[in-house]
Amino acid sequence: MTRLDSVIRRLTAQRDLLNWATEELGPDGLVLELGLGNGRTYDHLRTKLPGREIYAFERSPAAHPDCYPPEGYLIVGDIFETLPAFIERFGRGSAALIHTDIGTGDQEANRKLALRLSPLLEALLRPGGLLIADRAFELPSCEDISSQTDVPEGRYFVYRRN
Template identity: 50%
Template sequence: MPMSRLDSFIRRLEAQRRVLDWAAAEIEGQDGPVLELGLGNGRTYDHLREILPARAIHVFERDARPNPRSMPPAAYLVLGDMAETLPAFAERHGRTAVLVHVDATTGVPERDRVELAWLPGHVAALAAAGALVISGSALEHAALSPVALPAGVPDGRYFAYRRVT
């Protein structure tokens, strides 16, 4: 049965919440920051800071215009094109992130594949050994090994990986 864009959007948000909640539980006990790639409206950032109140959450965005209630503190907002800001952050912090949430999608997978082709490498360069990477689009990189999604998240709706070493 065909699915309207509204249905698809609702399912994406449900999948996001389920995956974020699962990821927060998975990283319990591991030290390190969380990275949010794509602030957008700030919904997933807001959820992350609610479920991970003690974590440093660094947010990357080129055009930070979220709902005002979801603006990250200036010290944790990295403004600019992630193609440049992620490598600069990796130089300063190394591979320390325990969770990376990638939500930089334009909503058009064919466009994302071209415009964000550099993204998997930059993400792998920030993820600590064993870190979890969750993403709204598939990421292909030798160091990122696919892991099963939590129950209830349909295949292809979200993606999860572990940094292998």
């Protein structure tokens, strides 16, 4: 498999899971995009979920100009500083869907990041809430339901909060 094949497979899994999640989602709860990046997945979410409150988090905003959230919905800064403040503001269990796409090619750094991020994600997700993630997380209060989707094992990950 070439690197091009690998990117295409990852992005296909990402899009398929975001589509799946937007259909699973109930009417209540915030949607959070961790890592606005180019704004591609944010654009997908806002198109699939018109009218939904979607907050995007990014430490170095540089998205496509058409893909910025409306005023007040882009939270700028390192998520390890902005997420605790967000939880204070909106309360625990305020999110129905979180998509996280903030990893790098450094697997050890990704593992540490996932460990550090896990308690924040568990605090944010409401019961039944979904986490769609570019990497595996260890979340004691969530069930790994990746195998219940059509996405091939290990390509992208889905967790549901108990």
